[in-house]
Amino acid sequence: MELRERIAYIVISLLASVAIVSVILIFIFITKESLPIFFNPEIKKEANFRSFFLTRDWQPIGLEPKYSFLPLIVGTLKVTVVALIVALPLSLGSAIFTAEFAPRKLREVIKPIIELFSAIPSVVLGFFALMTIASWVQSIFHATSRLNAVTAGFALAFAVIPITYTICEDALSTVPRELREASIALGATKWQTTIKVVLPSASGGIFAGVILGLARAIGETMIVLMVSGNAAQITWSFLDSVRTIPATIAAEMGEVAFGSAHYAVLFLLGLLLFSITFVINYIASTLLERTQKRLRGEK
Amino acid sequence: MRFREKVYVFFTFLTVVIVIGLLFYIIFDIVSNGIKVVNWEFISQPPREGMTKGGIFPALYGTLLRTLLMLIFVAPIGVFTAVYLNEYGSGKRFSRWIRLAINNLASIPSIVFGLFGLGFFVLFLRLGAGLLSAALTVGLLTLPLVVVSTEEALRAVPNSYREAGFALGATKWQVIRLIVLPQALPGILTGAILSVGRGMGEVAPLLFTGVAYYLPYLPSSIFDQFMDLGYHIYIMTTQSFDVELTRPIQYGSTLILLVLTFSLNIIAILIRSRIRKRRLV
Numbered sequence: 294m295e296l297r298e299r300i301a302y303i304v305i306s307l308l309a310s311v312a313i314v315s316v317i318l319i320f321i322f323i324t325k326e327s328l329p330i331f332f333n334p335e336i337k338k339e340a341n342f343r344s345f346f347l348t349r350d351w352q353p354i355g356l357e358p359k360y361s362f363l364p365l366i367v368g369t370l371k372v373t374v375v376a377l378i379v380a381l382p383l384s385l386g387s388a389i390f391t392a393e394f395a396p397r398k399l400r401e402v403i404k405p406i407i408e409l410f411s412a413i414p415s416v417v418l419g420f421f422a423l424m425t426i427a428s429w430v431q432s433i434f435h436a437t438s439r440l441n442a443v444t445a446g447f448a449l450a451f452a453v454i455p456i457t458y459t460i461c462e463d464a465l466s467t468v469p470r471e472l473r474e475a476s477i478a479l480g481a482t483k484w485q486t487t488i489k490v491v492l493p494s495a496s497g498g499i500f501a502g503v504i505l506g507l508a509r510a511i512g513e514t515m516i517v518l519m520v521s522g523n524a525a526q527i528t529w530s531f532l533d534s535v536r537t538i539p540a541t542i543a544a545e546m547g548e549v550a551f552g553s554a555h556y557a558v559l560f561l562l563g564l565l566l567f568s569i570t571f572v573i574n575y576i577a578s579t580l581l582e583r584t585q586k587r588l589r590g591e592k
Numbered sequence: 593m594r595f596r597e598k599v600y601v602f603f604t605f606l607t608v609v610i611v612i613g614l615l616f617y618i619i620f621d622i623v624s625n626g627i628k629v630v631n632w633e634f635i636s637q638p639p640r641e642g643m644t645k646g647g648i649f650p651a652l653y654g655t656l657l658r659t660l661l662m663l664i665f666v667a668p669i670g671v672f673t674a675v676y677l678n679e680y681g682s683g684k685r686f687s688r689w690i691r692l693a694i695n696n697l698a699s700i701p702s703i704v705f706g707l708f709g710l711g712f713f714v715l716f717l718r719l720g721a722g723l724l725s726a727a728l729t730v731g732l733l734t735l736p737l738v739v740v741s742t743e744e745a746l747r748a749v750p751n752s753y754r755e756a757g758f759a760l761g762a763t764k765w766q767v768i769r770l771i772v773l774p775q776a777l778p779g780i781l782t783g784a785i786l787s788v789g790r791g792m793g794e795v796a797p798l799l800f801t802g803v804a805y806y807l808p809y810l811p812s813s814i815f816d817q818f819m820d821l822g823y824h825i826y827i828m829t830t831q832s833f834d835v836e837l838t839r840p841i842q843y844g845s846t847l848i849l850l851v852l853t854f855s856l857n858i859i860a861i862l863i864r865s866r867i868r869k870r871r872l873v
Contacts, residue, residue, distance in 0.1 A: 301765035302680065309676035309686075311669045312693040312739070315732050316700075322711040323704065386607030394601050395608075403608060405861050410615055412857035413850065414793025415702075416822040420829055420846050421618050451618075454611060484597035505699065512701025514796040515822075519830060539703040539796070546710070546800050563707040567700060574699040578692070 323567055326560035329552070339554040351525035351536070353545060353555045360558050362565075364525040368442070368535030372517055375446020375531060376510040380453035381503065388458050388502075392465035393487045404462065411455035419519035422448030427520060436532035440522035443531050448516045457506035460581075464498020465491060467588055497584030501577040508573040512566055514539040538562050619850070626847025629840040635848070643806060643828070644837055648845050653810055654723075654803075654818035655849075659792050661727035661814065662734070666791075667784050669731075670738025671773075677739070678746040679768055698736035702796040705733050710800040721802035724814040729797045734787035741786060741864075745779020746772060748867065778867050782860045789856035793849060795822040805831075821849045 329336045340360045350359040391403050426447050427439045434443065468491050476486040492499070522534025523544060542559050549556045633647055640646030673690060681687035709729030710721075719725045749772050757767035773780070795803075804817040805827055811818045828842045829835060 295763060298763050298765050301768075305672045305676050305680065306686075308669050308672035309681070309690055312673060312697060312735060313689050315735075316693045316696050318712060319700065319704065319708045319732075322708055322716065326707075326711050383607045383611050386604045387611050390601070390604035390608050394604065403612070405865075406615065407608075407611055409854070409857060409861075410611075412789060412853050413618065414795070414822055414853055416793065416795045416825050417622070417846050417850055417853075418618075420825055420842065421621060423829055425621060451614070458611075482594065482597055484600055508699055508701075512699075512703070514701065514703040515826065519826065539701055542703050542707065543796060543799055546707070551715075560707060560711070563704050567704050570699050570701060570704075571696060574696055575692075578695050 320567065323560055323564045327557050327564050329554070329557040330561055333557075336554040336557055340558050349527055351541070353549075353558070358555065360554075362562070364527050365536060365538050365541055365562070367527050368521065368525065369511060369537040369539075371442035371531055371535050372446045372449055372521060372537055373507065373510045375443055376449035376453050377503075377507065379447055379450035380457060380506060380510075383450070384454045384458040384502075384506070385461055385499070387454075388461035388465055389487060389492075392462050393483070393491065407458055408455055410451060411459075413451070415452060415513060415515040416519075418448055418451050419516040422516060422520045434532055438522050438524075438532075438534045440520050440534055441532045442521065442535045445517045445521035445535070445537075446531075448520055449510050449513055452513050452516060453506040453510050456509050457502045460502030460505060461495075461499045464495040464502065464581075464584065467498070467585065468494045469588060469590075494588065495584065497580040497587075501580045501584075504573050505577050508570045508577075512539055512570055514543050518543050538566055542566075619854075622843065622846050622850050625840075625843040626850075629844035630847055634844055639806065639841075643832065644834065644841075648821065648824060648841070648848065650807060650810055651819040651821045651824040651845065652848065655792055655821040655852075657811065658723050658727045658730070658798075658818060658820070659788050661723055662731040662791050663784060663788055665728060666731040666735055666738055666787055670735050670783060670787070671742050671780055673735075673739045674742035674746055675768060675773075678743055679764070679772065694736045694739050697732060700733075702733060702794055703799075705729050706797040706800050708732075709797055714801055720815050721800070721817060722813075722815040723802060723811055723818050726798050726801040726803065726818070727814075729801050730791045730794050733794060733797060734791045737787045737790055738780075738783040741783025742776065742780050745776035745782070745867070748779065749775045778863050782863045782867075785856050785860045785863075789853045789860070792856070793822055793853045795820070795826055798823055821845055821852075825849065 330340055331337070339358060344360050345362045348359060348361040349363055350361050351364050352359040387407060391400055395403060422444060427444045430436065430441070430444045430447065431439050436443070472490055472494060473486050476490040477483070481489070517537045518540040521537060521540060523536045523540060524534035525536040525541070526533060542562055545555070546559050549559065635647060635652065636649050637647030638650050639648065673694070677687050677690060706729065709725055713719045713725040713728050714721050753771050753775065754767050757771045762770070798820055802817050803820045803823045807817060807819055825842060825845050828838050828845065832838050
């Protein structure tokens with residue numbers, strides 16, 4: 294190979310490796326900053342796995358700081374559940390209509406419009422939720438606090454819908470025509486075909502869309518930071534204020550002393566988020582790949 | 593179709609109406625409230641009287657500057673990653689790893705990027721909290737958008753073009769540089785525009801990497817702290833001492849941010865649909 298060709302190849306390969314290096318570095322640096330929790334005896338005394346999972350309070354500021362993950366996990370779960378309850382029927386229904394029943398022309402309009410949802414920055418969704426959704430929720434449920442898990446979950450749904458919708462719609466439209474035609478030829482109606490043939494064949498892709506939406510809901514920061522009320526508490530009611538893991542990191546990292554126990558705990562929470570999304574993403578991409586292969590008839 | 597089935601189909605249609613209705617309602621709400629305060633003075637003047645009056649110029653300036661800086665890093669890396677995937681590495685294990693990493697970057701929560709930016713760019717590389725650290729952090733977050741769009745564009749370049757190049761004695765790099773990349777330019781542009789649109793609206797990755805509540809001066813170097821439009825919205829709505837008083841400013845800033853991100857996304861959609869149409873012809 295000529296020298297210039299070699300240089301081009303090497304430079305391009307190096308640039309291409311940036312993505313891999315970044316993911317590894319992200320993992321290393323988030324882990325590195327949270328390591329003191331495991332190895333530094335001073336910090337271990339203040340923050341350890343006993344306090345994370347066997348106590349009930351998150352009060353990092355004060356004479357005796359308390360670091361329990363439980364209220365944060367409860368808060369994250371609450372908003373995520375609400376977000377999925379709102380987002381899944383809407384995104385699945387829309388995906389089914391777009392892929393199966395919309396005339397071609399209409400489909401080409403609907404899809405980009407719904408996908409425009411993802412162009413709204415999360416801080417804008419948070420602002421809209423603060424001004425409008427909070428009032429809606431207030432007038433329906435009459436909660437003690439305007440800012441609660443229902444408000445935050447509802448707002449989060451707007452961030453979940455474009456992701457789940459796009460992936461599900463893609464999964465449905467890659468189901469081969471032959472499958473549908475065979476079903477119709479056997480006397481099934483269009484709706485029966487959709488429910489009994491198309492949905493099951495696309496189930497892998499649909500599940501991937503759902504869990505990627507879930508990952509988005511768990512990791513979203515600005516929306517929950519603005520409208521969840523940010524009170525770390527363990528209660529059953531969805532109308533209480535909650536505090537999620539990402540919102541905790543966002544709200545507290547700015548005022549924390551570098552190298553303190555609090556600092557390490559916040560990085561550990563970040564590591565937890567990173568691991569959750571890493572696993573979800575791995576499952577989703579494996580599923581998507583497998584579904585596509587099957588639908589192309591390779592297995 | 594039986595009546596019952598028509599009802600089911602109608603329900604799926606209804607979900608589309610609700611989703612699109614919500615989207616338009618959000619736009620309507622922001623536009624109708626924001627338009628009242630947005631004028632040239634709002635865009636070109638700094639905040640006054642403890643940020644209760646005046647404009648948003650420094651925040652807008654900071655956002656544009658950090659996004660431009662981001663593009664300088666993310667565009668070459670993203671484009672050449674896609675070139676590697678499509679032109680050199682198809683079927684190689686290294687390509688599988690790259691794809692896995694890109695997928696991952698796309699799904700890591702933005703606040704985790706913020707933590708990484710703090711731990712790596714700000715502290716470890718000692719770049720400090722400023723425009724550069726923030727731009728690099730957000731750049732990583734938008735890298736997948738550039739790679740995916742560019743790859744789609746490269747895939748759309750017919751193989752016969754490449755073969756024609758080789759037949760004339762061109763080397764691989766010459767074919768890429770003189771034939772493939774120019775052909776794929778609109779798609780590459782789409783990716784760059786999408787990444788700018790996405791990067792502009794991100795706030796969480798900036799929180800620990802250099803964004804400032806208020807600065808009396810504009811940043812003069814890439815290591816300086818900066819104000820940011822999205823962050824401005826956040827602090828005005830939650831930390832400002834009189835939230836009600838600054839409501840118009842909040843709506844105005846939100847409108848500007850929404851107009852910026854939306855117009856970029858719509859431009860990207862238009863370019864993309866033109867590419868797809870041309871391919872069909």
